[in-house]
Amino acid sequence: MQNVSAAIAAINTSSFDLNKTCEAMSTTELVEFAKKLNEAYRHGNPLVSDADYDHVVIKAIEVRDPENAFLHQVEDEGEDGGIAEGKTVTLPAIMLSTNKAYGRDTVDAWINRLVKSASEIGIPREEIIVRVTPKLDGFASYDDGTKMYTRGNGLRGTDISYVVENGLKRFANAERGLGAGEIVVDPEYFEANLSGHFSNTRNVISGVLRTSPEPLVRQAIVEGGVVFAPFKALEDKTCSLEEFESNYDEIIDNAKQTVNFDIDGVIVEATNESLKQHMGATQKAHRWMIALKENEAPVSIRVLSVTPQTSRKGRVVPVLELEPTLVTGVTVSRVTGHNYSNIIASGIGKGTVIKLVRSGLVIPKIVGIETPAEPDVPEFCPSCGEALVKGKEEDGTELDLVCENTASCPAQAYKRLLHWFTTLENVDGFGPSTLEKLIKSGINSISEIYQMSVSDFISKGFGEKTSENLVSELERSRTEAVEDYRFLAGFGIRTLGKSMSEKILSHHKMDDIFELSASELTKISTVGDVKAKCISEGLSQVKDAYEFLHKTVGFNLTVTPLLSEKEDVNSPIAGKTIVFTGTMLSKSRSVMTKEAKAMGANVGSGVTSKTDFLVIGEKVGASKTNAANKHGTKILTEAEYIKLLGN
16 A cells, blocks of 8 residues: 555645545555545544545545445544554444535435435424534544443444543533533633643544543543533524524524534434434434535645744743635634644744634634745744743643743733733723733733722823723722632632632632642542642742732622532522523523522533523523423523522
8 A cells, every 4th residue: 555655645745636646546545545534533633624535535435436335334433543442342322424515405405305205204394303413523422321432433432431430521511321422622721721732632532532641631631621522412403394494504503603612514413203213324324314514625825924922821832824815704814833843843834835724614723734844933932032941731741832931021911911800800991902001011910900090000101081990990890799719710820710719619718728738629529639739839829919909909709608508508599500591681691690609509501410490591492491301300481580589
């Protein structure tokens, strides 16, 4: 298979032409080439785009040999590629692939087959019901309630039950045993915590599938940055076939917005059980289901420059400035290079031509290098000029480039200030332009800002009216009630976001946490040794600022109830688990959540067997109400919920 090896090696060279490469291969070589491309994709190192794989490589095999066995098999999720480390077993249920559609015409043809099959068993067209969900771009897995498996070849997969023992959570707190789903990474978590170490989310998933994940991956598992999302737990749109066809674009677009994970299209499936049984499946896919994928033909874009940017914690991230180019309806002019190891390995510099798509039609993603160039790696911080060093995380993991000038680096100071105000969410006026002006005038800490008077702001170049408004907003943020966990998260301690702050404050009062040792923090579930050390050190670093802001400036903090005190709260919802969904009329869901917690309730994001009440507003999707009916959860309208509290 010399042709295949040569083709793989040439993919990122300027002379590589995928169409000509496939034409020069025999059918046997094409199949082997497709397998190699699929294996690279599963390992998190895609060599070509999905569209190129489907429209060029697979199409070439179909033209040569329509009956080739490879075309009618489930594409292996990596069982033989060494991704998962468990034992190969027979799956408890067959896991098939999904037939793909790249346009409305293909979907319409599928609908015609659906209608024809329905008529064969006496189901009128108007009684055909379809379910529409986002197509997750993750790693296919199966949870039978006791064990978890990879999809493998659809019949046999790898037992990866160890991922649950390692702490892998389920999306929306779904219960065990919901069957097929995907292991996915939260893109926001990836950007904030992992992008400096991994070039893409699939590399992270590969780490999750190890029996002993490296510390950063283990931390992502524990913190919920990586989850298993059962398909049954996804928010969906279930409607008649007529409604689906009439509101096709709106339904498809809405489905893409229901999750915050990488997606590559939507899934449309018939729900009538008798129709599903009648249509059956091929060796590869169910006939009653189709995946509408985005036709993500990669766009070639020239890199104008690579700009280093210093983050809040000092890590220097490369940002690619691009020739403004239209990609699926949106002009893209920049994309993150994640880390300098990736920049060096890929040969990305001024003049590089990259291949780029918009993942899920949202996030620009580099899928290949057409013309490499010499990378320009900075030696000094672009913000303060300090020499950059190879930094290390608390767990010893080496970072690419770090500016250690935490005290006076303008970029770090600016992002710390911006993080504070965006986390508190109760103060206006302190946006990027205001903060940049303050930084340039020598103000670089929250404590300094809260001591400023109207005359101080005027002396920094602000107008009199603007200065009065800024002081007024600071007073409002100080006196208006704000959750203590939000206040704590505002200090920007690594791994101590709003969720973790709330968890810690449900075990310890605010004033006590600064005296906690790392070993005491590990007694809280999901807080491991590495995270505990990081939090403990971070708390000691911000203690003085906390003392000043909390006790001298004086913030009106809403205290998170201790778990031990919740049982003593006298309210109809004390100790109950509540989920809010839909658009509320009386007040926002965030306010209702805050009030429910103050009354001793636990507020969840997804309906499980442990949910007591599902409170519904307007424009409610079917997934949560279906889950509530399944688990026997009491469903309350907004009015009924308010009446319950009033009683």
